[in-house]
Amino acid sequence: MGKRKSGKLIIIGGHEDKENDKEILKIVAKHVGDGRLCIVTVASSVGDEQWEEYSRVFKSLGIKKLTHLDVVHRTESIDHRALKAVKDADAVFFTGGDQLKITSELGGTLVADRINEIYHNGGVIAGTSAGASVMGEIMMVSGDADKTFRIGAGLNMSPGLGFAPKLLIDQHFAERGRIGRLLAAVAHNPRYLGIGIDEDTAIVMDESKCFKVIGSGAVYVIDAHESNGQNISEAVMDTTLSIHNVKLHLLSRDDAYDLQKRCPEKGAALKSSALKSVS
Amino acid sequence: MGKRKSGKLIIIGGHEDKENDKEILKIVAKHVGDGRLCIVTVASSVGDEQWEEYSRVFKSLGIKKLTHLDVVHRTESIDHRALKAVKDADAVFFTGGDQLKITSELGGTLVADRINEIYHNGGVIAGTSAGASVMGEIMMVSGDADKTFRIGAGLNMSPGLGFAPKLLIDQHFAERGRIGRLLAAVAHNPRYLGIGIDEDTAIVMDESKCFKVIGSGAVYVIDAHESNGQNISEAVMDTTLSIHNVKLHLLSRDDAYDLQKRCPEKGAALKSSALKSVS
Numbered sequence: 001m002g003k004r005k006s007g008k009l010i011i012i013g014g015h016e017d018k019e020n021d022k023e024i025l026k027i028v029a030k031h032v033g034d035g036r037l038c039i040v041t042v043a044s045s046v047g048d049e050q051w052e053e054y055s056r057v058f059k060s061l062g063i064k065k066l067t068h069l070d071v072v073h074r075t076e077s078i079d080h081r082a083l084k085a086v087k088d089a090d091a092v093f094f095t096g097g098d099q100l101k102i103t104s105e106l107g108g109t110l111v112a113d114r115i116n117e118i119y120h121n122g123g124v125i126a127g128t129s130a131g132a133s134v135m136g137e138i139m140m141v142s143g144d145a146d147k148t149f150r151i152g153a154g155l156n157m158s159p160g161l162g163f164a165p166k167l168l169i170d171q172h173f174a175e176r177g178r179i180g181r182l183l184a185a186v187a188h189n190p191r192y193l194g195i196g197i198d199e200d201t202a203i204v205m206d207e208s209k210c211f212k213v214i215g216s217g218a219v220y221v222i223d224a225h226e227s228n229g230q231n232i233s234e235a236v237m238d239t240t241l242s243i244h245n246v247k248l249h250l251l252s253r254d255d256a257y258d259l260q261k262r263c264p265e266k267g268a269a270l271k272s273s274a275l276k277s278v279s
Numbered sequence: 280m281g282k283r284k285s286g287k288l289i290i291i292g293g294h295e296d297k298e299n300d301k302e303i304l305k306i307v308a309k310h311v312g313d314g315r316l317c318i319v320t321v322a323s324s325v326g327d328e329q330w331e332e333y334s335r336v337f338k339s340l341g342i343k344k345l346t347h348l349d350v351v352h353r354t355e356s357i358d359h360r361a362l363k364a365v366k367d368a369d370a371v372f373f374t375g376g377d378q379l380k381i382t383s384e385l386g387g388t389l390v391a392d393r394i395n396e397i398y399h400n401g402g403v404i405a406g407t408s409a410g411a412s413v414m415g416e417i418m419m420v421s422g423d424a425d426k427t428f429r430i431g432a433g434l435n436m437s438p439g440l441g442f443a444p445k446l447l448i449d450q451h452f453a454e455r456g457r458i459g460r461l462l463a464a465v466a467h468n469p470r471y472l473g474i475g476i477d478e479d480t481a482i483v484m485d486e487s488k489c490f491k492v493i494g495s496g497a498v499y500v501i502d503a504h505e506s507n508g509q510n511i512s513e514a515v516m517d518t519t520l521s522i523h524n525v526k527l528h529l530l531s532r533d534d535a536y537d538l539q540k541r542c543p544e545k546g547a548a549l550k551s552s553a554l555k556s557v558s
Contacts, residue, residue: 177456240531
């Protein structure tokens with residue numbers, strides 16, 4: 001293969017439009033091109049319905065080669081059937097559901113190895129909702145939202161699939177009032193950037209270099225590299241979280257973010273070569 | 280009176296505990312001391328019920344002299360009865376309801392002048408929920424929450440009572456997912472600090488110098504002085520808001536914030552003389 005090609009991630013905050021303009025799925029389809037797309041419904045308890053819906057939409061967007069991966073039990077991930085679904089795929093789309101089903105059923109299997117290979121051969125890996133959460137090295141499994149975040153309260157993290165090693169991704173962000181839990185997750189270890197993606201919104205990312213926002217909502221970037229005043233390790237259980245001097249960026253369509261400089265760029269100013277490749 | 284004394288503001292995010300420890304109302308009562316407290320229920324459509332509840336609680340906390348101000352129509356604010364309620368008061372407590380009722384019924388009246396005088400004579404002005412919103416020079420009247428904030432969508436601002444001229448205050452903050460609308464309000468003119476106060480949480484403030492957090496929840500400080508990338512004035516209606524490089528502080532009990540330096544201080548580090556006076 002020669003020089004390793006850079007894969008592309010498309011990370012969607014859930015509830016992307018499937019009926020009207022289909023902006024986000026259209027961009028997924030554009031990147032898949034005439035390649036083979038594997039739709040992974042492992043996260044869902046209604047995998048067949050999701051396969052039906054997404055295969056219909058992607059067909060309408062011109063994708064001709066589609067396969068379905070719906071592992072129900074971990075042992076099936078080493079099945080011929082499961083491997084076959086990803087074997088010749090050039091791109092993968094993870095649907096929503098429960099992110100822990102994706103990682104617990106696929107993590108460490110030959111199927112996961114093959115998905116990794118697709119990515120590192122320059123393929124597209126897309127995911128929505130739970131399928132977005134799994135993109136990070138670390139992910140949120142559950143956490144209280146729409147209320148004051150209290151230390152020790154239900155915030156559960158788990159290793160993700162690791163395609164976006166610098167990010168900690170949360171979805172349905174504005175809709176479910178998740179800023180408190182994302183701040184808390186980032187406070188545990190500020191080397192991760194917290195990324196909160198609204199519904200019908202996505203980031204299109206070049207292998208850990210930069211990303212661009214598409215879709216109708218907003219993307220929150222929480223950068224706590226220079227934060228202080230955290231009480232996450234000192235405070236007794238149920239204490240309300242403190243964290244001071246966090247940098248917050250609210251990004252919308254066409255805004256970009258340089259992951260190496262940790263710096264946002266406005267849509268209109270999108271000229272730097274690092275960012276030009278994300279389109 | 281000689282040198283003007285500094286008034287004290289106690290700004291509460293709503294739903295403060297009234298049955299158990301009553302932490303916040305206890306601190307209000309402590310500051311009122313043996314003074315006369317006027318409970319203003321103008322914001323509410325059930326003013327008599329609120330008067331009954333708050334007078335019961337404040338009596339249980341040792342306040343002996345209580346009056347009730349419940350203006351139903353603006354013309355009453357010049358009434359003898361309304362003026363009498365605030366005439367000899369040393370402190371004022373604004374209950375929740377609709378903030379626009381407070382400002383539209385009281386703004387520019389003799390009653391409002393007298394409340395100002397109480398504050399500038401060193402009195403305590405407290406308010407919860409709608410009664411918190413009115414503390415700023417500018418306040419939010421309404422605004423979409425729990426979804427992506429879109430420019431031009433329902434964010435309405437109005438002049439407040441102006442006791443806290445540098446702040447733009449939002450309440451029920453985590454509970455109602457209001458980060459998006461507060462970012463949007465601040466983006467209109469970043470000279471205001473956005474302050475989002477959770478329920479059962481308050482800030483105790485010395486006349487625009489500094490404040491301290493009390494109660495069980497969190498206080499968000501949104502400082503957009505060094506922000507950029509805003510699209511609030513350029514974008515067409517319904518565009519999703521962008522704003523980059525916002526400083527965000529999440530404060531909890533005993534954390535303080537220096538309004539002049541625009542700098543948080545951790546609870547444990549509360550030693551500077553500027554902050555010592557807020558207690």
